[in-house]
Amino acid sequence: MIVEFESVKKRYGKVQALDGADLQVPEGAIMGLIGPNGAGKTTSMLIITALLGRDGGRVRVGGIDPERDPLAVRRHVGYMPDFFGVYEGLRVNEYLEFFAATQRIRPVARPAVVADLLALVDLEDKADADVNTLSRGMKQRLSLARALVHDPDLLVLDEPASGLDPRARVHLRELISELHRMGRTIVISSHILSELEGLCSHMAIVDEGHIMAMGEVDDVRAKLFGHRKVTLRVAGAGIPEAERVLRGSEHVGDLEVYRNTIEFSLDGEEDESATLVAELVAAGVGVGEWRVERAGLEELFLQLTENGGRLPATPSPGSDRTANSSSAAAADAAEGSAP
């Protein structure tokens, strides 16, 4: 694990931003941190980057305690915050050269590093442009280049797609995928969950300072929702037979029949789905269409936020979440007060 949190606590005044959070980020993963405002995502990121101390618990980043040796941790971590710090009057290449200098890259190596990064983020033609004149999308890419200037193993990206137009989002998403292919571990938070949908290999649901669920995206989704919604369109007059087969399966629930279509929830994975199709075919049912829908991150996020920061009624098995009386508004305040 490149990042390990054990029972990490962090408090801002009266607001408990992290309350015994446990987080593990495997090496080479793209870990999406998902949760409503004030859930503790930014606080977690600040602790990973050694920009914030914790009040309790254990943290290791690349095996190093960020509080004991922050400089060593920062050597391995590139951080892109959810804001873009601008130095007025600097050109794009000077901006990157400055941050290369702050990362102790030798002066002779800096021009090459800057040129490579500008090529990577597709800003070569803007090398001599004033940073202030860049569009938001370009600034985000430049910000990403800045985070990469010392070639870190771990990238921590806080809301990188925030405020970008669709084209810029696609561009940024491609860049992140490219960086992942280059072997970097990426921790990313975003409210634009459709962006994370196909991007993240892992995800952690953060709520009220707890990590509610964590793991590979499909596993988490399955754990949280526990079922998939299946739509079966029957070819011919096999509805009664299909209904009989489905009602006989222990994995099927909430079955509803509409003319030649049956909708039901399937409690299981691909194996159960395949078995059911085979049983239907064996029973002589003409399977015209078999559509399995998975709960999207967007849906999950909406449920979380609509519930005032609480998870759906079927929480993750094994989740040790306890009832927490602090409100989402208080958590929002915590996020807002994070430096």
Place this chain on the structure above:
Amino acid sequence: MNPVARRELQERFRTIRSPLVLSVWVLAAGVVTFLAFVVASNSASGQLRNVTAAGLGSVAAAASIGRFVLHSLLLGMIIAIIFVVPGQAAVAVVGERERQTLPLLQVSQLSSWRIIIGKLWSALAYISLLLIATTPLMVIPVLLGGVTIGDILAGLGMVAVTAVMVGAVSLWVSARATSMQGAVLGAYVWTVTIVIGAMGLLIAEFFLLEPEDMGSERIVSGLQRDEGRELYSTWINPIIGMVDASAVATDFRTEIVASPYRTFQGPLLVRQGFAADAFDRLSLRGFNDFEVFLERGFRGFPQPGSLPGVSVASNVPPIRGAVWPRALVFQILVTLAALWAAQRKIDVPRPSRRRKARRAYAT
């Protein structure tokens, strides 16, 4: 070079404002020097009408004018430092915070010490440039005579140390501040407190003394002298420190043009047991320099030792050590304390929290 300082200088010198301010500064310093020279020359001409040996008097007058010009320039510089440096340094850290670039520096390989030192560098670099641009004017007093290169370097050195101290204190204020306005205001309040406060303490301490209370008086090298008394507030006074470093207070001479240092040298003379002369210099006993000049300089002229501008008691042994090394130590200590506090303010994670975390984890 420290990358923070390098970037700030790069940013600063790219605009037209910097060369413009530099030009205005040099022009203003030139005008001040010229005016000081004119005022001193006119004053000297008036005085020299009474001098029978005009040729020798002219040389002495030139030296006196030289000292006047140098002392005016150095005092002008240190006052400019006190007014300019806080404004420059106070925005350094809070400015980074406001434009959201501080976390970007904090997450880099720069330690909090390097960030603060870089900020100090950049705040002082411009001031240093202004001072360096003014140094050619310092040649004028040397040409006129009456001052040495050593006097100039010592004076400039103390000005520089004061600039570093004021810059460090302003940085500390900046690191604590949450807004630019608050930082600038706070920096000026602290600087004025240090400089004016030290002066206030000195005045209070000085007036606790009366010439009559100074113990048994005796005559040393023709001068009235007693045991004197240490004035501790001189140790923390940057202006007194500079005055002491760039001129010897006990180098008694009948100046044709009174140096602007005169007032600041009063306390230095009291420390060395020349309370009467100190009070004379401060015009607190109904004397003024012209009267002293007439009484000591020209009565019976050309008696040895009373030639205008020439020391009458240059080998007066000091009772107490010089003030400037003490002022130097004080300023260095204040500088280090301020820098330490400033870096601690931007150090992440904060050490206190670190200890707290260890305790919490241990339990």
